[in-house]
Amino acid sequence: MGLKVENLTVYYQTLRGDVRALEHASFQLADGEIMGLAGESGCGKPPLGHSLIVLFPPMKYIAGRVEVDGEEIPIWDAEGMNTYRFRKISLIPQYAMNAMNPIRKIGKMIGELLEARGVDYKDMLPELKRRLDLVSLPHEVLNMYPIELSGGMKQRMVMVISSLLNPSLLIADEITSALDVATQKAVAEMLVEFRERQFINNLIVITHDISILYQIADSILIMYAGVLAEKAPTKSIIESPRHPYTRLLISSLPEVGVRFAEKRLMGIPGNPPLLLNPPAGCRFRERCPLAYERCLEEPPFIEVDKDHFVACWKEYENHAQAR
Amino acid sequence: MRRYLIRKIVIYALTFFLAVTVDWLIPRFMPGDPIRNMLTRVSVASNATAIQMMYDYYARLFGLDLPLWQQYLNFWKALFQGDLGISTYLFPTPVVDVLKRAVPYDVFLLVPAILLGWYTGNKFGAFAARSKRLDNFVLPLSYILTATPYMWLGILLAWFFGIVLGIFPIAGAYSFSLRPTLSLTFALDLLHHWFLPFASIFIIEFGGWAIGMRNMIIYELEAEYSRYLNALGSPKSLVRKYAFNNAILPQITGLALKLGVIVAGALVTEVVFSYPGIGYLLLAAIQNQDYFLIQGCFLFIILGVLIANFVIDLVYLVVDPRTRRGMVGESA
Numbered sequence: 001m002g003l004k005v006e007n008l009t010v011y012y013q014t015l016r017g018d019v020r021a022l023e024h025a026s027f028q029l030a031d032g033e034i035m036g037l038a039g040e041s042g043c044g045k046p047p048l049g050h051s052l053i054v055l056f057p058p059m060k061y062i063a064g065r066v067e068v069d070g071e072e073i074p075i076w077d078a079e080g081m082n083t084y085r086f087r088k089i090s091l092i093p094q095y096a097m098n099a100m101n102p103i104r105k106i107g108k109m110i111g112e113l114l115e116a117r118g119v120d121y122k123d124m125l126p127e128l129k130r131r132l133d134l135v136s137l138p139h140e141v142l143n144m145y146p147i148e149l150s151g152g153m154k155q156r157m158v159m160v161i162s163s164l165l166n167p168s169l170l171i172a173d174e175i176t177s178a179l180d181v182a183t184q185k186a187v188a189e190m191l192v193e194f195r196e197r198q199f200i201n202n203l204i205v206i207t208h209d210i211s212i213l214y215q216i217a218d219s220i221l222i223m224y225a226g227v228l229a230e231k232a233p234t235k236s237i238i239e240s241p242r243h244p245y246t247r248l249l250i251s252s253l254p255e256v257g258v259r260f261a262e263k264r265l266m267g268i269p270g271n272p273p274l275l276l277n278p279p280a281g282c283r284f285r286e287r288c289p290l291a292y293e294r295c296l297e298e299p300p301f302i303e304v305d306k307d308h309f310v311a312c313w314k315e316y317e318n319h320a321q322a323r
Numbered sequence: 324m325r326r327y328l329i330r331k332i333v334i335y336a337l338t339f340f341l342a343v344t345v346d347w348l349i350p351r352f353m354p355g356d357p358i359r360n361m362l363t364r365v366s367v368a369s370n371a372t373a374i375q376m377m378y379d380y381y382a383r384l385f386g387l388d389l390p391l392w393q394q395y396l397n398f399w400k401a402l403f404q405g406d407l408g409i410s411t412y413l414f415p416t417p418v419v420d421v422l423k424r425a426v427p428y429d430v431f432l433l434v435p436a437i438l439l440g441w442y443t444g445n446k447f448g449a450f451a452a453r454s455k456r457l458d459n460f461v462l463p464l465s466y467i468l469t470a471t472p473y474m475w476l477g478i479l480l481a482w483f484f485g486i487v488l489g490i491f492p493i494a495g496a497y498s499f500s501l502r503p504t505l506s507l508t509f510a511l512d513l514l515h516h517w518f519l520p521f522a523s524i525f526i527i528e529f530g531g532w533a534i535g536m537r538n539m540i541i542y543e544l545e546a547e548y549s550r551y552l553n554a555l556g557s558p559k560s561l562v563r564k565y566a567f568n569n570a571i572l573p574q575i576t577g578l579a580l581k582l583g584v585i586v587a588g589a590l591v592t593e594v595v596f597s598y599p600g601i602g603y604l605l606l607a608a609i610q611n612q613d614y615f616l617i618q619g620c621f622l623f624i625i626l627g628v629l630i631a632n633f634v635i636d637l638v639y640l641v642v643d644p645r646t647r648r649g650m651v652g653e654s655a
Contacts, residue, residue: 101548
């Protein structure tokens with residue numbers, strides 16, 4: 001069943017007006033799909049990820065619906081969501097290093113959290129210990145304070161806590177950005193392992209590090225300036241991207257075996273537009289080398305190939321001609 | 324653990340030594356002369372030679388004719404024998420006895436005012452942080468309270484409850500018509516006199532702690548561990564409990580730091596209400612240049628502050644695991 005998001009629109013309230021951080025997002029995840037969510041800074045990755053679980057002010061729900069396993073999730077209801085958080089949808093936060101109460105022993109904190117959610121800690125303890133083994137943490141950590149753990153250990157501990165109640169959807173927010181490369185890979189592989197063992201069904205990995213997605217993600221969703229640009233299986237995104245933004249983004253990544261003394265690495269000229277008052281039509285228009293008059297209208301997010309969705313008029317026309 | 328405690332004790336002993344030395348120095352640097360002061364007050368004789376003789380006699384008696392370094396050594400020697408000298412102002416009562424009479428009043432006044440103010444202030448501040456409407460009302464009130472000088476509030480209370488309403492006495496620890504006895508009448512009279520000085524300290528303490536706690540709680544509710552709990556759907560009660568447990572830590576330190584200031588505050592309050600505690604005594608001692616009584620009063624304050632700080636250090640070991648960890652790290 002997986003995750004289904006329809007027309008999700010979320011704004012940020014600021015003193016200068018609403019920032020249109022996420023508009024008309026519609027996509028689906030198949031059972032067991034791991035999706036990477038990538039894009040530049042300020043393009044709306046966190047609003048999408050967070051609106052599924054922690055839609056608190058200044059975020060404001062505007063429209064859209066979210067289904068997990070066929071059940072509608074009331075993401076607009078900050079209180080009512082408590083029933084679904086942790087059990088149905090869970091989060092590994094970006095700030096995992098500071099996510100645990102510094103003055104509680106970790107085991108005690110987990111116990112109090114579980115009791116508060118109506119789960120018996122003693123019943124859960126054997127499973128908790130099995131999962132600690134899985135991420136190679138010693139059982140003693142339960143008897144330690146967060147400061148006694150290294151950064152990597154805290155990261156793994158939070159992964160275990162967040163996935164403890166087998167949520168259907170787990171959102172991992174920039175979990176690798178604070179880790180060294182070796183640990184990054186281990187952490188990423190543990191998340192895949194969680195999926196294999198069916199602790200979780202769907203996983204959304206929010207990151208700007210596309211190389212980590214290449215290792216673990218089944219599909220990648222590229223966002224630009226608060227709207228979806230392209231979603232496709234990982235291989236297609238890396239090897240045959242269709243949206244001009246994705247192409248530029250992928251081409252600005254370093255490749256193994258290429259010496260960059262000979263070939264200068266290209267960035268994307270310009271910056272994403274400010275979302276307080278974004279331009280009408282395609283939001284990538286200003287920076288797009290292919291832009292033409294039709295781009296003044298907003299392009300639809302359509303399936304141009306199997307499981308390959310793009311929001312670009314060029315692709316739309318190619319697709320229409322092919323049919 | 325042991326090393327940590329030993330180190331702490333050494334530091335406190337050193338502080339004690341320095342503070343007491345300063346305490347001994349300060350009265351001796353004051354202009355004026357305690358013995359001449361005492362003789363003038365009792366005005367025993369008009370004859371100049373008689374006065375000179377008496378002056379020499381008392382100077383020898385108090386050891387004030389010796390060189391300063393010897394006075395200093397004698398002072399420490401006497402101190403270790405529990406002898407603080409004889410008060411010149413309340414001659415010939417030993418300073419220890421004078422203090423013994425005053426200390427119960429201080430303990431009786433300060434301990435409930437400080438602890439109750441701290442406890443209720445923190446509880447109330449944490450409570451106010453929850454509701455916007457209460458917060459909007461409480462915050463300005465608390466700022467006004469905590470910015471109020473002790474004596475001004477004291478005078479205001481004395482004027483309103485003592486003069487205008489006339490329901491509380493405004494001076495002394497008990498009525499002049501009563502003698503200290505173990506009777507209900509006396510106990511009630513004592514409480515009656517105690518209330519206004521107590522209230523003036525309590526109210527100001529309460530305001531200060533309430534603001535501090537409110538700000539700390541709001542900060543902790545935004546902390547990342549709180550956000551994580553919210554993301555995992557934990558009920559507000561658990562988030563608040565954790566926030567309170569974390570926010571109370573700096574308040575404990577604050578309590579230790581404020582103790583010294585509170586003693587000074589109590590001095591003013593005691594003067595306003597003529598309450599016969601150490602503060603009141605200290606003022607009289609300074610006015611009469613009573614070296615020994617000044618030393619005795621300050622010694623009491625020094626001991627009070629040091630002991631309070633030491634107790635807080637120990638409490639911190641229990642409530643904050645990070646101190647324990649730091650301690651192990653240092654001794655390793």
